[in-house]
Amino acid sequence: MGLPWFALFEAWAVAKLIRSPTFNRGVQKVYRKINRIPDTEARNGQGRTGPSSFDHFRDELKDQFRELTWQKRPPRQ
Template identity: 75%
Template sequence: MALPWLALIETWAVARLIRSPTFNRAVHRAYRKINRLPPNEPQNGLGRTGPSTFDHFTDELKTQLRELTWRKRPPKQ
């Protein structure tokens, strides 16, 4: 009598576990370790390499401000 409910709960728990990012990360790490593959992500930075989008944005703003402030204004008539 309780068997269908247990099967339903088990199915829900397994589905939730499979969708979990933490579980997937652990499976990928184990797979890479078993097959002796190099790590997919750098140790620090969580996979980010190079400057971030915010760094590019601030560099672009600095460049635009520099060009704006050093531009010669036309003489007033």
């Protein structure tokens, strides 16, 4: 009697797993490794290229700190 419920749950779980982006990325990586296909994604975090938002934030802080410390320095003689 309990078998139809288990089959229904199994079908739901498999459908949920197949629709998962994380599962699909994992399958693609394994497929590429087995078939020796080079990666098409950039290595800089999920396909992004160039500097991240944190890099821009850090550069801005450095610039502001430089300006702040420059104003406090005594003039050269």
